Amino acid sequence: MNKDENALWSIFGYLLSGLLVWGGIGYFVDRWLGYDRVFTLVGLLLGMGSALYLVWLRFGRHSG
Amino acid sequence: MRLIHAATGEGFNPPSAKDFELPPFIEGVDWATKPILLAFLSVIFISVFFIAASRKAAVVPSKLQFAGEGVYNFVREGLGREIIGHDFLKFVPYLFTLFTFILVNNFFGIIPFLQFPTMSRVSFPYVLAAITFFIFHYVGIKKQGIVKYLREIMFMPGVPKPVYILLTPIEIATYFLVRPLTLSLRLFANMFAGHLLLLVFFLGGEHLLNGVLGLKLVSPFAFVIGIGLTFFEFMVQVLQAYIFTLLTALYIAGALADEH
Amino acid sequence: MEGMTGTLNLVGYGLSAIGPAIATGMIFAAYINGVARQPEARSVLQPIAFLGFALAEALALFGLVLAFVL
Numbered sequence: 001m002n003k004d005e006n007a008l009w010s011i012f013g014y015l016l017s018g019l020l021v022w023g024g025i026g027y028f029v030d031r032w033l034g035y036d037r038v039f040t041l042v043g044l045l046l047g048m049g050s051a052l053y054l055v056w057l058r059f060g061r062h063s064g
Numbered sequence: 065m066r067l068i069h070a071a072t073g074e075g076f077n078p079p080s081a082k083d084f085e086l087p088p089f090i091e092g093v094d095w096a097t098k099p100i101l102l103a104f105l106s107v108i109f110i111s112v113f114f115i116a117a118s119r120k121a122a123v124v125p126s127k128l129q130f131a132g133e134g135v136y137n138f139v140r141e142g143l144g145r146e147i148i149g150h151d152f153l154k155f156v157p158y159l160f161t162l163f164t165f166i167l168v169n170n171f172f173g174i175i176p177f178l179q180f181p182t183m184s185r186v187s188f189p190y191v192l193a194a195i196t197f198f199i200f201h202y203v204g205i206k207k208q209g210i211v212k213y214l215r216e217i218m219f220m221p222g223v224p225k226p227v228y229i230l231l232t233p234i235e236i237a238t239y240f241l242v243r244p245l246t247l248s249l250r251l252f253a254n255m256f257a258g259h260l261l262l263l264v265f266f267l268g269g270e271h272l273l274n275g276v277l278g279l280k281l282v283s284p285f286a287f288v289i290g291i292g293l294t295f296f297e298f299m300v301q302v303l304q305a306y307i308f309t310l311l312t313a314l315y316i317a318g319a320l321a322d323e324h
Numbered sequence: 325m326e327g328m329t330g331t332l333n334l335v336g337y338g339l340s341a342i343g344p345a346i347a348t349g350m351i352f353a354a355y356i357n358g359v360a361r362q363p364e365a366r367s368v369l370q371p372i373a374f375l376g377f378a379l380a381e382a383l384a385l386f387g388l389v390l391a392f393v394l
Contacts, residue, residue: 005310005314006314006318008374008377009311009314010238011374011378011381012246013242013246014234014238015378015381015385017234017238017241017242018234019386019389020237020241020242021233021234022233022234023389023393025233037393041393044390044393046230047234048382048385048386050230050234051234051382052378052382053227053230053231054220054234054235055374055375056378057220057223058220059371059374059378060371060372060374061222
């Protein structure tokens with residue numbers, strides 16, 4: 001019960017901050033190089049991927 | 065998202081964020097607004113209630129004492145002992161204060177004549193989340209030492225080194241930005257949206273009542289749904305107070321744990 | 325309805341959130357069912373349920389961000 005709820009909110013936080021951090025970096029790269037949203041999308045995908053990897057590391061690696 | 069009616073003045077003005085910006089009730093004193101007054105009122109109410117409940121403590125409790133002890137036990141056993149585990153007594157005062165403060169301030173949203181949830185002004189949740197933020201980091205640093213605490217946050221074990229470039233920013237953002245932000249915004253958004261929802265149904269029902277005959281006939285439905293939503297809001301308010309306190313306890317427990 | 329302003333992105337996000345919402349519900353329904361029938365299977369089921377939840381939640385958050393970015 002305790003561990004489950006903790007895990008759910010942590011997963012939500014990781015996914016959100018993955019998107020925000022890498023999407024934000026992509027957004028500033030776009031502003032810097034003058035592209036239109038290309039690097040934002042790349043950053044979002046990268047952030048989502050690494051956030052999912054982090055979730056897998058923390059909660060899926062060893063069963064239990 | 066705002067849907068603005070072009071013919072302002074004539075048509076129905078839907079409730080918007082403007083309805084939350086209340087003018088000060090004393091002329092010229094900027095800080096004396098309704099939310100501030102309600103926050104003070106809640107402090108007085110909580111103090112009086114729990115002092116009265118614990119004053120004549122007896123082995124066979126009176127109804128008041130029973131109610132007060134029920135709330136206290138709920139926080140102490142359900143949130144403190146269950147989640148923080150063996151050092152929980154230190155944190156029970158903070159958890160209990162947090163829970164009752166948020167609960168009473170949320171209830172103000174549906175109490176007649178007061179009818180304004182204090183937490184729908186975003187500054188209140190921000191401050192509460194900031195206190196929680198400082199407490200759980202302080203506890204973690206004190207328990208494990210600053211270097212070890214930060215290393216545990218930033219570096220997951222068992223990952224090839226280059227991957228840390230991807231993962232460490234996410235971990236830092238989670239602990240130092242997203243956690244306090246989601247904590248406060250969840251409470252704020254729930255109270256804001258709930259109050260807006262009630263405003264839509266009651267003001268809309270009133271507007272329908274002043275319309276032509278066909279509109280008058282459907283206005284009771286708006287009021288009935290509004291009353292139903294008031295009970296729904298009651299549930300949401302209790303739940304949000306509980307979740308805020310639960311997450312605070314979980315963060316403290318996470319900071320205390322040697323290994324997460 | 326003339327005279328209404330706003331962005332359709334958010335309507336699209338509302339529609340796209342239906343999928344992950346149903347998915348999350350189904351994942352936890354199955355997880356609770358499994359643990360209720362066989363409590364010792366919990367340690368096996370838990371990571372699977374969490375990863376499924378993470379994938380579904382990822383789509384919902386992706387929709388949320390794209391609604392504002394695009």
